[in-house]
Amino acid sequence: MDELREDVFLQDDLIEELREDHAETEADDGREESSGGLSDVTRRTFIQGSVATGAAVSMAGGNLLQPDVLRAATEPVARTIDLRVNGETHELDVEPMDTLAMVLRYKLDLTGTKLGCDRAECGACTVLIDDVPHYGCSMLVHQVRGREVTTVEGLERDGVLHPVQQAVLDEMGFQCAFCAPGFIMSMAGLVKANPNATRADAQKWLAGHICRCGDYNKILNTAERALENARATLS
Numbered sequence: 577m578d579e580l581r582e583d584v585f586l587q588d589d590l591i592e593e594l595r596e597d598h599a600e601t602e603a604d605d606g607r608e609e610s611s612g613g614l615s616d617v618t619r620r621t622f623i624q625g626s627v628a629t630g631a632a633v634s635m636a637g638g639n640l641l642q643p644d645v646l647r648a649a650t651e652p653v654a655r656t657i658d659l660r661v662n663g664e665t666h667e668l669d670v671e672p673m674d675t676l677a678m679v680l681r682y683k684l685d686l687t688g689t690k691l692g693c694d695r696a697e698c699g700a701c702t703v704l705i706d707d708v709p710h711y712g713c714s715m716l717v718h719q720v721r722g723r724e725v726t727t728v729e730g731l732e733r734d735g736v737l738h739p740v741q742q743a744v745l746d747e748m749g750f751q752c753a754f755c756a757p758g759f760i761m762s763m764a765g766l767v768k769a770n771p772n773a774t775r776a777d778a779q780k781w782l783a784g785h786i787c788r789c790g791d792y793n794k795i796l797n798t799a800e801r802a803l804e805n806a807r808a809t810l811s
């Protein structure tokens with residue numbers, strides 16, 4: 577979750593850079609547009625759009641309403657991207673403001689990633705990005721180009737369940753299980769980061785998730801079992 581917070585806090589700096597870069601872009605506009613082709617201004621506009629829309633999605637409140645941010649967010653950006661998901665590369669046509677969760681669900685049909693609040697509160701949309709849990713609803717798909725995304729569909733390998741998936745079966749850890757994919761992906765991040773974590777560590781690590789069934793005790797039992805399973809596969 578610290579990673580996630582860093583991402584959010586970083587946006588303030590990026591907004592500042594965006595403002596400065598935007599002023600510079602306006603000064604350069606005439607000369608660069610006349611040169612044609614994929615000019616720097618196009619590249620910069622793309623980055624601005626991604627940063628601005630990323631900030632708009634990740635942060636509630638004031639920044640959404642800043643005219644510079646709104647203007648940059650509506651300028652043209654590259655549409656075709658290569659996205660690495662569960663070990664495969666997908667060439668996708670995306671909109672500038674498409675979130676990672678939307679693309680996973682509606683363009684790749686990976687519906688294991690759930691959308692609960694769609695505003696960085698419930699954790700249902702959690703996926704791993706380079707093995708670190710992130711809210712898929714609060715990252716633009718443009719922000720994860722060149723990175724490795726793992727969804728709940730990608731945990732099983734060659735017919736063998738991931739230690740967390742096995743723990744869910746062992747402990748029957750969820751009631752309705754709508755929250756399960758998000759918790760599972762965070763637990764997968766935890767066993768990767770520290771298989772020796774304790775129940776108290778797991779409780780802190782999973783603090784960014786909400787289970788509407790209030791099944792927290794069983795979910796923590798599952799986390800403990802997942803850590804045990806992971807240690808057993810390592811030994």
Ligand code: FES
Nearest residue numbers: 692693694699713
């Ligand atoms: S849907 Fe992303 S945090 Fe709730």
Ligand code: FES
Nearest residue numbers: 751753787788789
């Ligand atoms: S088990 Fe129902 S929301 Fe968590």
